[in-house]
Amino acid sequence: MRASDDVRPTQTKVKHQVLDEYLKAWTGIIFWGIRHSRKFVSTSPRFVYVDAFSFKGKYTGGDMDSPRKDSVYGSPVIGIQRLDKFTKYASKNGMPVITNVILLEKNPETYQLLKETLEEIGVGHRVRETTDFGSLRNGEIAVANVDATKMGDKLIAYTSQQYIWSFYLLDPWGPSGIPYEFVQKIVSAPRHDVMINFIYIAFQKNLGLIRKQQLGPREQSKLDLWEKVFGPEIWSKIVYAYRNKLLTGKREKTEVTQGSVVKYLDTLQSMDPEIAVKLTALQFPDKRREMLYLFLTTHDPTGALKLNEVLAEARLLEFELRHRARIAKPIRRGQMSLFPFDEISSGIESLDSSRPDIEEIGNTIMKLFAGQTVQLKYIYKKLADTDYFPGEVQKTLKILRRKKRANFEGSALSNRTWITFRNE
Numbered sequence: 001m002r003a004s005d006d007v008r009p010t011q012t013k014v015k016h017q018v019l020d021e022y023l024k025a026w027t028g029i030i031f032w033g034i035r036h037s038r039k040f041v042s043t044s045p046r047f048v049y050v051d052a053f054s055f056k057g058k059y060t061g062g063d064m065d066s067p068r069k070d071s072v073y074g075s076p077v078i079g080i081q082r083l084d085k086f087t088k089y090a091s092k093n094g095m096p097v098i099t100n101v102i103l104l105e106k107n108p109e110t111y112q113l114l115k116e117t118l119e120e121i122g123v124g125h126r127v128r129e130t131t132d133f134g135s136l137r138n139g140e141i142a143v144a145n146v147d148a149t150k151m152g153d154k155l156i157a158y159t160s161q162q163y164i165w166s167f168y169l170l171d172p173w174g175p176s177g178i179p180y181e182f183v184q185k186i187v188s189a190p191r192h193d194v195m196i197n198f199i200y201i202a203f204q205k206n207l208g209l210i211r212k213q214q215l216g217p218r219e220q221s222k223l224d225l226w227e228k229v230f231g232p233e234i235w236s237k238i239v240y241a242y243r244n245k246l247l248t249g250k251r252e253k254t255e256v257t258q259g260s261v262v263k264y265l266d267t268l269q270s271m272d273p274e275i276a277v278k279l280t281a282l283q284f285p286d287k288r289r290e291m292l293y294l295f296l297t298t299h300d301p302t303g304a305l306k307l308n309e310v311l312a313e314a315r316l317l318e319f320e321l322r323h324r325a326r327i328a329k330p331i332r333r334g335q336m337s338l339f340p341f342d343e344i345s346s347g348i349e350s351l352d353s354s355r356p357d358i359e360e361i362g363n364t365i366m367k368l369f370a371g372q373t374v375q376l377k378y379i380y381k382k383l384a385d386t387d388y389f390p391g392e393v394q395k396t397l398k399i400l401r402r403k404k405r406a407n408f409e410g411s412a413l414s415n416r417t418w419i420t421f422r423n424e
């Protein structure tokens with residue numbers, strides 16, 4: 001393990017914030033969906049957090065952007081603590097839930113440290129070293145020193161069972177962690193939401209190999225791994241674009257690299273046309289042009305729009321961190337800006353934090369649904385590609401009703417509310 005692993009980089013901090021906020025939103029959306037549907041009279045729903053590439057659960061050197069060097073916790077602890085809070089929330093709101101956490105880590109030393117972290121936070125008595133996930137009792141945490149990519153079938157056999165909702169974090173260090181077949185199994189399974197941290201630095205380093213005339217076996221195997229990530233069809237498009245673009249400077253290379261990352265959206269969508277896929281790209285002050293690309297897939301239409309809110313929040317945090325870094329390290333005369341690629345390639349949401357106005361949302365909705373009667377959940381699904389928030393959509397629908405362009409019963413909207421739109 002490298003010494004620098006002990007300090008939590010800024011992008012990891014933002015990733016952790018997105019993870020925690022999204023887990024909170026995800027549990028809430030599903031909980032209330034089930035609670036309102038009254039399907040679960042006797043069976044308690046089960047929520048599972050799977051951290052397939054756990055690391056040791058702790059960054060002993062503290063945060064890179066903070067002068068305080070107290071330890072901070074990693075994604076396994078975030079997942080455990082979030083589900084524990086959710087368990088209390090669910091009981092208080094009249095529908096107890098069952099929760100489990102599954103933590104996988106391939107490196108034996110890191111795995112030992114992970115177990116120590118779990119002891120340290122007081123959950124050691126809930127930990128079981130097992131891959132027999134079906135045997136987990138309420139609140140238990142399965143840990144295993146395994147290669148996650150070989151565990152796909154076993155994981156899915158458990159998390160695809162009826163009454164189970166699961167959230168997977170796929171956060172490896174390199175492309176070998178996210179081969180197409182492994183990711184497909186997970187994202188396409190019912191009631192599965194997935195967050196994937198795309199390893200930009202490794203991708204950026206390896207992409208240049210495409211233009212080399214002669215590749216050694218090690219170099220070739222690196223490119224082969226990326227082909228396995230994207231799938232042969234999309235990878236061949238990336239190779240074609242990279243070979244045939246006139247790349248004269250660093251900036252062009254960066255743009256093509258970023259554009260290629262965006263292609264991973266197509267890869268994920270090709271795994272299951274039913275899922276909504278979101279990408280957020282964040283830039284950080286720690287190193288020049290260092291990027292964090294998070295992909296999220298969800299089967300829940302509200303989840304896709306809720307995610308917009310979570311991402312907007314994360315983006316605000318990112319702005320704050322950038323601002324702090326600017327103050328800390330003033331740019332010297334003649335030096336390039338710390339953030340030279342503010343206008344990132346098309347397909348990635350812009351960093352503009354202003355919100356679309358209600359009239360614009362209203363026009364989009366009327367264009368899609370005029371003359372139709374549909375349920376609110378269908379409207380959310382259709383709007384998954386926009387950056388609207390669920391609250392903004394609801395507010396717009398109420399205004400459309402006031403203007404007699406739409407009609408629905410009652411004052412509160414739920415996913416199942418039927419809405420009739422005027423023919424215009």
Ligand SMILES: C[S@@+](CC[C@H](N)C(=O)[O-])C[C@H]1O[C@@H](n2cnc3c(N)ncnc32)[C@H](O)[C@@H]1O
Pocket residue numbers: 012052053054055056057058073074075076104105106107110146147148149171172173176177
């Ligand atoms: C980027 S770190 C994860 C960081 C963690 N998610 C967090 O946010 O705190 C990736 C971890 O995955 C582990 N790893 C790499 N390949 C793996 C594999 N095939 N199966 C399981 N773990 C793996 C590495 O040893 C490393 O600890």
